[in-house]
Amino acid sequence: MSELMIESDVAAVVQAAIERHGKKHDGLIPILSEINHVFGYVSGEAFREVRKQLHDPTEQMYVAESQLYALASFYDMLSTKPRGRHVIKFCENAPCHVVGGKAIWDTLREKLNLNNGETTPDDKWTLVTTSCLGLCSVGPVLLVDDDMYGNVTPEQIPDILEHYK
Ligand code: FES
Secondary structure (H helix, E strand, O other): OOHHHHHHHHHHHHHHHHHHHOOOHHHHHHHHHHHHHHHOOOOHHHHHHHHHHHOEHHHOEOOOHHHHHHHHHHOOOOOOOOOOOEEEEEEOOHHHHHHHHHHHHHHHHHHHOOOOOOEOOOOOEEEEEEOOOOOHHHOOOEEEOOEEEOOOOHHHHHHHHHOOO
16 A cells, blocks of 8 residues: 555544444553554554544543554554565464464564564564464464464474465
8 A cells, every 4th residue: 555545544444444433442452453464564644643533631541652553563463564465473472472473483484484473574584483273282382363273383384374375
């Protein structure tokens, strides 16, 4: 998506998200999630727009940009930076770690030449760690976009990556 398109669409996307989830604190995560889903991340422009559009003195509704940024930074599903076309989320918690997670992580980093949070120069891949995905019984676990892979072995990594060519 081009910068121009992003800028012109941000206000409309934010407005639609607020209409769907309401001007209330409970709606902040769903609103940010929707923005993240459309643009791949939540930009500074989006934070400003959410703050502006949520501001409602009659309802005593005010959310600071710093609060929105803190929320987006806390949740793995949200990003404050542009990501690649495919996002690999690797579960880094102990149950996955003890069944071979480290070897998977090392293989991913080596094959993609990325560290945690980085994106390949061609914008194809972003690699991030995440906390437990609730699939500990089939660890090690990783997600590629919305696709879940369980019982992953290092040998499977090239085939998994190949699938997204
Ligand atoms: S610890 Fe990895 S899915 Fe739960």
